[in-house]
C-alpha cells in the first residue's frame with residue numbers, strides 16, 4: 175500500500191494527519207497499520223481531518239495513513255436484499271464469522287458476495303442500442319423481487335455481446351461498444367459514492383399515496399409515494415412500532431430500514447425481530463424485499479453518520495429499477511448527534527445546542543433524495559423513494575434543532591404523543607398537531623379511486639376532532655351540563671372517531687391493516703351518525719340516551735369488523751343508521 179500521511183493527533187473518531195498533499199474531500203483512507211477505515215472530512219493545507227469508522231484506541235501520532243484515491247462508495251447488485259449491513263456496508267453476519275461477535279478492526283468484508291452465482295437472463299440482444307439506465311437483463315434476487323441489471327450511468331452504445339447463464343457479480347455479462355469506440359464491460363456489480371444522489375431523468379410531482387393501512391395516516395395525514403415524512407416522538411411513544419408497521423404493511427415494493435442504535439440493546443432487538451417479520455401479502459419473510467442498515471451502540475459514532483447515506487443510496491438503486499421503495503430511518507437524532515460529536519472534535523463554531531451550523535443543509539440533502547422519478551433509460555419507467563425519518567427529541571421537546579430542521583424539509587408530520595401512549599391510545603399520533611402538505615396533490619387520487627365523498631367526510635371528521643378539544647376545555651371548567659345537545663353530539667362523535675377509527679392495534683393481524691376503501695366506509699359510518707343526529711338533536715323532546723341506546727349505534731361502533739370487501743353490509747348499515755335515527759324525530 176502506498177504510504178503517505180503521518181498521524182499528528184487522535185481524538186476519538188477524529189484523526190488529524192499531515193503530509194497529505196493531493197488528498198480530496200470525502201476520500202477514503204486507511205489509518206495506521208491496523209488499516210482502519212476512515213474518510214477525509216476536512217482539508218487544511220497538507221493537513222487533513224479524518225473521520226474514522228472504527229474504534230481508534232491504541233492508534234497514536236506518528237503512525238501512517240494510506241490514501242485509496244476513492245470516495246466512500248456502496249456496492250450495488252444482486253444480494254443486497256436480505257442483507258444486514260453496518261453503516262459502511264459491511265455485512266454484519268459475515269463480519270461475525272470473520273471476527274467473532276465483536277467486530278475487530280480493519281477487516282475488509284465486501285458488501286456483496288463475490289462467489290455466489292446468479293442466473294442472469296438477458297432481455298436485450300446483441301446489436302441493440304442501449305443507453306444509460308436501460309435494463310439489459312434480470313436476476314431473480316429473491317422469490318419476491320426481480321433484480322434488474324441496468325447500464326450504469328454515463329454509458330451508452332451498441333451491445334456487442336450479452337450472456338445468458340450463471341455468473342458471479344464480477345463476471346462480465348455484457349459488452350457495450352460506445353459511440354466513440356470505447357468498450358464498456360458490464361458486470362452485475364455497480365459502485366456509487368454514498369454522498370451523491372443517483373441521477374434520474376426528471377422528478378415528478380408526487381400524486382399517489384403510499385398506502386400504509388394505518389387509518390390515521392392514510393385518511394388524515396397521508397404521505398405521497400416519493401414524499402418525505404417525519405415521526406418525532408419521545409421515548410416509548412411508538413416510533414419503532416410505527417416504523418415497523420410501516421415497513422410491514424406499506425405498499426412499497428422494497429424496504430430499506432436504517433436503525434441507529436438508541437439505547438443499549440434496542441438495535442439488537444430490531445436485528446433479532448426484523449428477520450422474523452412476515453410479509454402480510456405473501457406470507458414470505460419480509461427480509462426478502464428488505465435491506466437493513468444497522469448501527470449497534472458498540473459501533474463508533476462515525477459509522478452512524480455514514481449509515482443514512484449508505485441506506486439511501488441502496489434505496490435509490492432499487493428506485494432506478496422502477497420499484498417503489500420506502501426507507502425508514504430510526505432515529506435520525508442519533509445521526510445528528512454523530513454530526514455534533516464530529517463537529518465538536520473538529521472545533522467548528524457550534525450552532526444551536528451545539529449542533530453544527532450545517533445540520534439544516536445536511537438534513538435537507540438527505541430528505542431531498544426522496545421523490546417519484548422518471549428513471550434513466552429508454553423505457554420511461556417510473557420509480558419512487560419515500561423517506562420516513564423518526565426523530566427522538568430529548569424530553570419530547572419539539573423545538574429542538576433536529577426536529578425543527580427536519581420539519582422544514584419534510585411535508586408530513588406524524589407527531590407521537592407521550593400522553594396518548596400513556597393512555598394506551600395507539601398509534602399515539604396526535605391528530606391535532608400532526609399535518610400533511612400532500613393533500614392537495616392526493617385529492618384527485620381519493621376522488622377517482624375511493625369516493626367523491628371522501629374529502630368532505632375527512633374534513634368533517636377533522637373539524638369534529640378539533641371542536642372536541644375546545645369543548646373539553648369548557649367541560650373541565652363548567653361541566654357537561656353547560657353543553658348544548660349539539661355540542662354533546664360533537665363530543666360523542668369525536669369519542670367514536672377516536673375509539674372506533676383512530677385507535678388501531680398494530681399487533682392484531684386483522685386490525686393492523688385497513689384498505690383505503692374500508693377506511694372511508696368506517697369513517698362514513700361514524701360521520702353518518704353525526705349528520706343524521708344533527709337533524710334530531712335540536713328537537714325539544716330529544717333525549718340523548720334514546721340515541722345512544724339505538725341498536726345501530728353498537729353496529730357502527732363495531733363496523734371495522736365487517737370484511738373489507740363487503741360494501742353491501744356497509745350500505746345496509748348506512749340505511750339502518752338513517753332510518754333509526756330519523757325515527758327518533760316523532
Ligand code: ADP
Nearest residue numbers: 408409410411412413414415600601679680681
Ligand atoms: P419508541 O420507539 O418511541 O421508544 P416503541 O415503538 O418501542 O417506542 O413503543 C413502545 C410500546 O408502545 C411498544 O412496546 C408497544 O407496547 C406500544 N405500542 C406502540 N405503538 C403501538 C401500536 N400501534 N399498537 C399497539 N401497541 C403499540
